[in-house]
Amino acid sequence: MINPRLNSAKIIQKILEEKVFFGDLKKQIPEKDLPFCNMLILTVLRRLTALRQILHGFLNKKIPNKHRLAEYLLISAIAEILYMQTAEYAVINETVKNIRNTCDKFLGGLANAVLRKVCAQKKELLQTAEKISPLPDSFVELLAGYEAAQVRQISASVMQQPPLDITAKGDVAALAQKMKADVLPNGSLRLYDAPKVQQLPEYNAGAWWVQDVAASLPVLAMGDVAGKKVIDLCAAPGGKTAQLCAKGADVTALDISEARLETLRQNMQRLGFDKVKTQAIDALEYLRSAPAQFDAILLDAPCSATGTFRRHPEVLHIKNRQDAVEQAALQKELLELCENVLKVGGILLYSVCSISQIEGERQIDAFLQTHQNYKIVPITAADIGAWHDALILKNGTVRTLPYYAGAQKGMDSFFICKMQRII
Ligand SMILES: C[S@@+](CC[C@H](N)C(=O)[O-])C[C@H]1O[C@@H](n2cnc3c(N)ncnc32)[C@H](O)[C@@H]1O
CATH class of the missing domain: 1.10.940.10 (NusB-like)
Structure with a gap:
């Protein structure tokens, strides 16, 4: 051995x-x-x-x-x-x-x-x-667009051991009391010294799932989706699919990977969300064939995953600007095809767990310049909770950063933009 x-x-x-x-x-x-x-x-x-x-x-x-x-x-x-x-x-x-x-x-x-x-x-x-920065030069290059002070704080957050964040299906306060967890401004529960997740209360009852606080914000930003037909284009392992189901949406979940989709199905089974429809397919192919129309789309797009370095520090060393550029090209293609399945008046929620602005802020600036049939719907504190950090940018999009301490001990870095198809 x-x-x-x-x-x-x-x-x-x-x-x-x-x-x-x-x-x-x-x-x-x-x-x-x-x-x-x-x-x-x-x-x-x-x-x-x-x-x-x-x-x-x-x-x-x-x-x-x-x-x-x-x-x-x-x-x-x-x-x-x-x-x-x-x-x-x-x-x-x-x-x-x-x-x-x-x-x-x-x-x-x-x-x-x-x-x-x-x-x-x-x-x-x-x-x-x-005295040595934990960020290799190739990662610093990915941080183009951030101020020097922000890069210093991003660098300091590498050493932070991430806590365990949980999204609850039902009564948040009651579950928080049982788990002795903090409740964050968006309603996530946070545990700083958790045992194995299977040992926490109500795991088998399917009362909650593990989800970084930042990862829970995109679906919160979608607003009321109860009774709406929603498609989750890149869904596995299903943290956001579960949120959509908990909000009462009629959900179709796609993923290119059958193995990952199987994990999603198992997760939905544990949580009792048995109505979700699943299909293993390349979202590009699905959107091109446009088999149905939806009230809302969640495009939690494939990305460099560089915003998750607290949990996955390998991304600091195995991802670089080229990865962000390549993923941005795929995201652009997905974004452009969304109108094939989105009703006029419908919501397109775009999110990435990337810290690179190429996949976030710059991607959406470029998309809106060429797509006048969409407008940004500003995300508000009423949607995602009132944080003392500057999560919401001037144009109503959201950028979370790993050192944001409104959630003591940080959060993953996400970019989130809510858009409405107006024509
Ligand atoms: C960021 S993860 C999604 C996380 C998921 N939304 C959640 O909250 O649990 C991206 C997913 O996109 C899938 N994916 C990558 N390329 C895809 C494509 N062309 N079509 C559909 N899914 C794709 C990957 O298999 C992966 O599961």
Whole structure:
């Protein structure tokens, strides 16, 4: 059986080199190793820029390409020594053994020397690390359009451990009391030190689902959809579909991925939303064939997901401006086709969990310039709750940022725009 340190280093290598989400690799970790591996991998991903710089400061030359796994083992070991409370001798012994077994003896010796120096200089290295931005240059490039002070706060929020946010189906106050949770201005519940979700009250009764507070705002912004025919174009795993069902909408949920749609179906079953119609299809194809007309569309579009770095710090390293540009092209195509299925007077709600303005503010500016048949319907505090942070922009669209503290401990970054088809 693979030891957890070696397993973690291999997973980190796969995430960074093959640009895979950590969530898609978790099944490679045995249940008993999950707490340790999870903590180690997330610590490395949050602090990768500093850990790399520290390691390279101790190396006279690059580790050969064929032995890159040794680099990930060393970075993980430095993360453990500096930020986790594991015994130093255990970290050194096992890392050296792993490097000897998977790379070569010479690198094993080098690892031993480097890690002993790290232990000896721990205090100074911790101070140095604090001064290094956790944002790689490729991510800073994605933040074009934000002010320097905003970028500094975005950078500081990388180290924030995200809390657990919950959307309740029924009586929010009663559930909050049972869970000992805070109630946020939009009605989300927030837990700061939660056990496994299945152990929380009323999970099996389907009284609630996990959803970042920012992710709950798009459907809140749609207003009253009770009895309306609504299509959720990119729906899985279904957090927003569930909100639409809870509001009494007649929902059709599409997703390009059958596997993800199956997760959505299971989620809807647990929550007792059994009327939702589902179809595994490319939304572009569906919109082109225009089989039905709807009162409202939710386009929670595929995007770079760069607004979710608190929960998925790998996006800091595996996503760049090119990803935002490519996703923006797909979003534009989806937006343009929406009128094929939207009634005149109907609502088009566009949202992305991207921090890049290319997929948010700029996308909608360009869309409205060429689509005079739509107007923005300003989102108000009555829709999404009264926050002391500046969520609502001047034109009535919404931009949430990870450091917004109205929800103490932040929120994901979303861009949300509500539009009405006027002709
Ligand atoms: C941001 S996630 C949606 C999250 C979802 N709305 C929720 O609240 O749980 C984007 C989804 O779009 C799906 N997707 C990507 N490209 C698509 C396409 N061309 N047509 C339909 N779905 C697509 C992905 O499979 C993914 O499930």
